Amino acid sequence: MVTLKTQSFKENPGRCRMAAVNMSDLHEEGKNAINAPLLPSATDIHPEDTLLEENAERIMLDPSSRENLKFKDLLKVLIDWINSELEEERIIVKDLEEDCYDGQVLQKLFEKLSGRKLNVAEVTQSEIGQKQKLQTVLESVNELLRPHGWTIEWSVDSIHSKNLVAIVYLLVALAMHFQAPIRLPEHVSAQVVVVKKREGILQTAVVTKELTSTTEMMLGRFERDAFDTLLDHAPDKLNVVKTSLITFVNKHLNKLNLEVTELESQFADGVYLILLMGLLEDYFVPLYNFFLTPESFEQKVHNVAFAFELMQDGGLKKPKARPEDVVNLNLKSTLRVLYNLFTNYKNTE
Template structure:
């Protein structure tokens, strides 16, 4: 059984009795610093308002010259009322919980997607955790140019992993760094689905996006709907229940019998090349045994250059499982319902479904 997922650390609750109280001298010593901090925060809020409010199409009292837009330039932003949509708020909460659970061992806590992800730091850590591959970027960057450079490297890696066509990308360095919640959510939803995050994303979440354009010196704006999530049929997002769901939920003792039968079946053939399986939960997740098993069942040699015999990262494992699925289809089996990512992510039901299909066809084979 897989070990329980680490949960994200929770910030301490304020007002606990066992907290150490500030001494009189500590309070005196920090008065000036706290005052300066408050002044800095007020200046930052004023600056933020000065930057954001010119771009708001809902502020008709601002003259066009206040907008920092060139002729024919566009600026888009989420309509404020969209933040009140319960489905959008649920999506953001689910995404935040997923990120915090993934990064719990690094003591990283995300509270606000726009404020915590725009500079690329958290995105870097999340992508490294998901791909199990270290990225060559500076750990801390303070300047805006340094943040954008780091974010550019992180997004290039994300786009490579997601195999996202450039004309279909709904995020960019500029949009992420400008804290566009729409772009940030598009990226995170794509990552969650690609790596089969163990969460259920709310379906059919959409927001209204206001697009402002400067034409002939005047500001024109229009509102368009933007779909963030759609209807999902793949495992982990929306799952059609089958016999394995019933076994896992209501008859775990019978599930052990099924697993024992499948272990006997695969070992009957893998033993021919001195391989042995004793744990279905983990030993098929990299795709190697699936590829070799297909070659043994069909009596053909699988060239070693066609798959990764010792896969080192998520992508290589996905390649192996996907290749085994192609071999299954070449031999007349239906395309497996599970995604390769499901197998790699140790989803037991997905592994059982695939192996049971092989068992059904080849169980009488000597």
């Protein structure tokens, strides 16, 4: 049997000290309650945010943006792209925050895309080692991208602290620069909560970050050519160019009793491009190599990508356009592909 013995404050002076501590805690809770209206109700402020030093700040993704369908779609596209690029490395990314923060995946991805080998340790477990690797990787990335006008929206600390917006900014920049064979969702933005400490008080602000723009703008960031000038400044001459290209392709497709009247739509499934390459290079393309009547977006992309491979086999440079953009009826992309054929095969009978 346990007997409980009560004690007065005089009998136990330690309890007086405990009461004082409790009063201090109560005062702190009251202070926090006064400051609470400054914090967005939908945002979870982590305990470490309250430990910010004076004038320091922390940036977090707003939970509402994390649940945005377009944002989720962008994350999936980027994850699938990374896994496709690093398939030979047997690297599988499931979560961008958890899998990219230590620099290992970013190192392998940059090396694959750029063809450059970075002088970094293969495996780093310590925080210092991870940040050193990130430093080397990001210096190489920034050195490559900055001359092309990119605003650097990432840093060693932001990536290592698993700032998802910074990670996405970096991956989108790499995908655009290296013209990845993916279609980034348009007009994706995210709201971030910026938490700062001023005079001991946490202050917050919600800022909208634009992660992607239109496909046309994203493609045009690094590529301005005669077709940009034509469509921007001399649209009246566009029909002349289209007529010349239609005449060229029909000269060859007519041999198969095929005829083109609309460039952007009739080449979108890749079938005419494949048949045209066979005619120009004088060979038969086996039907099992492509979809003669493609139904899905993926099948059409397969066809256009296969046509691009045939072009490269014929000695042409890799088309600047992406298969996805031809399939999506992007006129400039289709014109670029056909004009490239025209300049190389215009004298072919």
